[in-house]
Amino acid sequence: MLTNVATALFGIADLWVIGRLGDANAQAGVELGAKFMMGLLVVFNFLRSGTVALTAQAAGRGDTESQGGTLVRACGAALAIGLVLLALMPIAIPAGLDLLQAKGGVATAAGAYVGIRYWGGLLWLLNAVLVGWLIGRKRVRPVLWIEVAANIVHIALDLLFVLVLGWGVEGVATATLISEGLKLAAACAVAAREAPARLALRLLRHRTTWDGAALGILFRLNRDLFLRTLLLTGAILLLVRAGAQQGPVVLAANGILYQLFILSALILDGFESAAQVLCGEAVGARDRTRFQRLVRTTMIWGIAFGALISLIYVAAGGPFAASFSTDPAVTAATLLYLPWAMLLPLIGIPSYVFDGIYIGATWTRALLATMAFAFAAYALLLLAAAPFGNHGLWLAFSVFLVARAVGQGALLPRLERRAFAGR
Structure with missing residues (x-):
């Protein structure tokens, strides 16, 4: 949870610092550019989730070589994807910004932001693999310190580049790019000290590392997670696109609300990560009793923390949200729609915990079906709620989170019986 809070500070720092300029176009441009990069990269978050699941299950079996092989294969996939994305850069940026309805000053700011951030895509992908692999081995504390150090550097660079040197949107993007590079260097240094990683060079040249069975497991798992994440990212981009159609003030306000949502989601994602690792180990060890106990425990604690965060947002969310902009119109719009951000931590947490359970158990086909x-349901409600404006938009997104949990909860008993048949 602490690691994910540190991760969330990247986006929060960018939006807060650019908000000091009092320019709705610049703030909306950073919001749109950040969502473009999220849409481009987060669909490949299977590199992290899949690596967590496969590493945790190998750890549950006590298989050191499989842990090393998972790292090598996942890094190879990240490198290949990163190179393809760089080759597509001249096409991807204009097409993506057009899709998000970027216009006028917002389009100019978003283009400047993305033009710099895009070069860090390969760094982000490799970071996803290394962080997932370390989490799968329960090496979460070093990941926390890496995130904390990277954020200290990132915030300092944000302040220097934007408020001191006056680089504006370009300064925010440059600070993020440099920080991603530092994170990758630190993660490589930590991973290199782990015993399975020391097998990497030998496994890289070993034919069995790249045989059809090993790659088949990776690709099947990653295919389902990719499609599932593509749908999740599409839901978020629909949220951004619909906000952009209502003008820069609503878009900037929704960007602030989204940062509050993603902050709570990343905090609560600690329960998802724990479920991935611990449930993955229980499945690897074929221990049904332990698995059932973990499902109950993570869900109960997750809901309790979700309720706590919602209460904190109710008590202190107003002043915190208002601090993100010096533009009175943006602040007023943010406060008008703030109750939705207060509700989301509580209604979202069951789906996050179920995500972790399903990924750890490698029930990725069912995860895709429920998504x-x-x-x-979200797309249909988005159309039906259009007359209600931005309130309708956030209502549809809330129903999306609830629908995920309902589907996952309904399928869980059958999947458990199949996974632990005879136990």
């Missing part, structure tokens, strides 16, 4: 069901 497709929720996305369909």
Whole structure:
């Protein structure tokens, strides 16, 4: 949870610092550019989730060589994807910004931001693999210190580049790019000290590392997670696109509300990560009793923390949200729609915990099916709620989170019986 708070500070720092300029176009441009980069990269978050699951299950079996092989294969996949994205850069940036309805000053600011951030895509992908691998081995504390150190540097560079040197949007993007590079260097240094990673060079040249069975498991798992994340990212981009159609003030306000949502989601994602690792180990060890106990425990504690964060947002969310902009119109719009951000931690946490359980158990096909069901409900409600404006938009997104949890909860008993047949 602490690691994820540190991760969330990247986006919060960018939006807060650019908000000191009092320019709605600049703030909306950073919001749109950040969502473009999220849409481009987060669909490949299977590199982290899949690596966590496969590493945790190998650890549950006590298989050191499989842990090393997972790291090598996942890094190879990240490198290949990163190179393809760089080759597509001249096409991807204009097409993506057009898709997000970027216009006028917002489009100019978003283009400047993305033009710099895009070069860090390969760094982000490799970071996802290394962080997932370390979490799968329960080496979470070093990941926390890496995130904390990277954020200290990032915030300092944000302040220097934007408020001192006056680089504006370009300064925010440059600070993020440099910080991603430092994170990758630190993660490599930590991973290199782990015993399975020391097998990497030998496994890289070993034919069995790249055989069809090993790659098949990786690709099947990653295919389902990719499609599931594609739907999740599509839901968020629909949220951004619909906000952009209502003008820069609503777009900037929604950007602030989204940062509050993602802060709570990343904090609560600690329960998802724990469920991935611990449930993955229980499945690897074929221990059904332990698995059932972990499902109950993570869900109960997750809901309790979700309720706590919602109460904190109710008590202190107003002043915190208002601090993100010096533009009175943006602040007023943010406070008008703030109750939605207060509600989301509580209604979102069951789906986060179920995500972790399903990924750890490698039930990725079922995870994809439930996400497709929720996305369909979200898209239909988005159309039906259009007359209600931005309130309708946030209502549809809230239903999306609930629908995910309903589908996952309904399928869990059958999946458990199949996974632990005879136990």
